[in-house]
Amino acid sequence: MTSKAVDEAMQAMREIFPETPLQLNEHLSRRFNADIWLKREDLSPVRSYKIRGAFNFFRKALQHGDRTRIFVCASAGNHAQGFAFVCRHFQVHGVVFMPVTTPQQKIDKTRMFGGEFIRIRLVGDIFDQCYAAARAHVEEIEGVMVPPFDHADIIEGQATVAAEIRQQLPEGTRPDLVVMPVGGGGLASGLTGYLGDELHEEAFLMVEPEGAPSLKESLKAGHPVTLAKVDNFVDGAAVARIGDMNFAALQRFSEAQVMAVPENAICVTMIDMLNIEGVVLEPAGALSLTALAALDPDQLRGKTVVAIVSGGNFDFERLPDVKERAMRHAGLKKYFILRLAQRPGALRDFLNLLGPDDDIARFEYLKKSARNFGSILIGIETRDPENFADLLGRFDAAGLGYQDITDNEILANLII
Known part of the structure; x- marks a missing residue:
């Protein structure tokens, strides 16, 4: 991945959506005595950054391949919606595999984004069964598998978040700290790869849910590990194994630069942002902001901080559970x-x-x-x-x- 290639991907992306805003948040800036900038990926057309990697993957595949081939993905969330949106944009056909247990709201949104260009197949009770069926289908039809994070073109697409941040910050301003969520590692690989030449490695903080610390455990072991158990509450980042390519890009960081935050603390952030700012965040989208509250105040005071708000696809049927968890964590x-x-x-x-x-x-x-x-x-x-x-x-x-x-x-x- 080169900066030039990422910049080209960013410019190509403008044909389907404008840059997402980078906003100085007054509430958080006052709270932490710092300049807190939020990169609002929850305001993309599919309410997450996943559309970026999907678009870049399709753009490159269609430059070199036959448009009649069928694209396939396995996902019950943001990757499926980005995949569907891009299928319709390029007018190519795709199949989305989802577990049978996927909420109807997510199925309906994916179908809405893809329209006539996608088919949805519900297979298996858990993601692993769904993913295995998708892989078998790709081989059967000689299609194209679109992975959620472990691919160079996906990483390059997610890196456009960093390219936009560099353009959007006031002239002469460089972040002292960039805080980002980690699930499979596509976004973190792209951000740190693009900004790594101009920022010190200690300027990056990666955040995982406490119930799915795949990067942290992999850094401890020195190689990618598969977690025996994963808490699926933070469904957008609850990944049992970080991508191999993503780990290779992130293994230079120390495990101290990966923070695992409790799921219930994430709920406090979600409720606060909804009540105070009117911002709807999914659990994965609240990871970066939750980490700010867990840091020593001296680490933030007077600093310029960019926090990635990665997504806002929240099912409000989950709100009572989120409120309950938030109150318990706050001791109320x-x-x-x-x-x-x-x-x-x-x-x-x-x-x-x-x-x-x-x-x-x-x-x-x-x-x-x-x-x-x-x-x-x-x-x-x-x-x-x-x-x-x-x-x-x-x-x-x-x-x-x-x-x-x-x-x-x-x-x-x-x-x-």
Whole structure:
């Protein structure tokens, strides 16, 4: 990948969409005492940067190949939508393989972008089964597989994000820190490759979800590794294995330059940006901003920071879960199992222990653990995390038996 090739790809891209904005965000700049610039890839035609790599792949393939060949991809998210958009633009036919479990909203959006030029095939319950079916189909029809990140033309296309940033920053301004999400590594490979000649390596911070740290673990091992388990909450970046080509481009970085952020912390960012800025982010799109809050304030104070907002394809049916996770992470909501005496007035005595800002969000009688006692699941919300310390003190003083299960993943998943 050369800067000249990336610049040419960026210019070619203007035939399907204008550059995405680079915005100085006043709210975040005040919060972190820095100049925080957001590269708004959530404002592309498909609400993510994935259209860039897909466009560049198709552009190059069609320069050297037969337009009658069928293009194929496997994806249940942003890659599928970028692929479909570009198929329609170039008026070539493609097949999108998606797992049977893909939400209907994503299927409908992919079909809308591709129109008559794509077919959608639902295969398998998980992505691996879907991907295997796509690979078999490509061989059967002698088609063209369009990978989501592990390909030179995809990386080159994603690097156009960096080319635009260089043009959009005020003259004479260079970022002290560039923060970017990492899933398969296509975006990070392109950004660091394009800007690597003018920025020191320590100017890059890559961010992964805590439940899918494929780059961090690969850097530790010195080679790409496949994670045994992945938390799929951050679906746009929950990748079990970073691409081989992408790892080769990123292996020069230290594992200290890769931050893994908790999924629930990402939810706090999503809620804050929605409530304060009116910006809708998908979990992967909030990774970079979540990392800012986790850094030492001195690392940001007075600096020029560019954060990549990678996508905004958020299904609002997930909003209650995101809000729940955000409140738990912020310490504003907790769940307890109470051992409550089975006698008249016991519930009233318990309610009298609550403070003026404490609210019962859930109350469920579980079972009698003994003839004179019963187990109750209770969820409590409050306005200040410090209120829980006072509340637990009153629980102890009253001799109330309780267990905090807020952070007990097994119990929380079974009961809550």
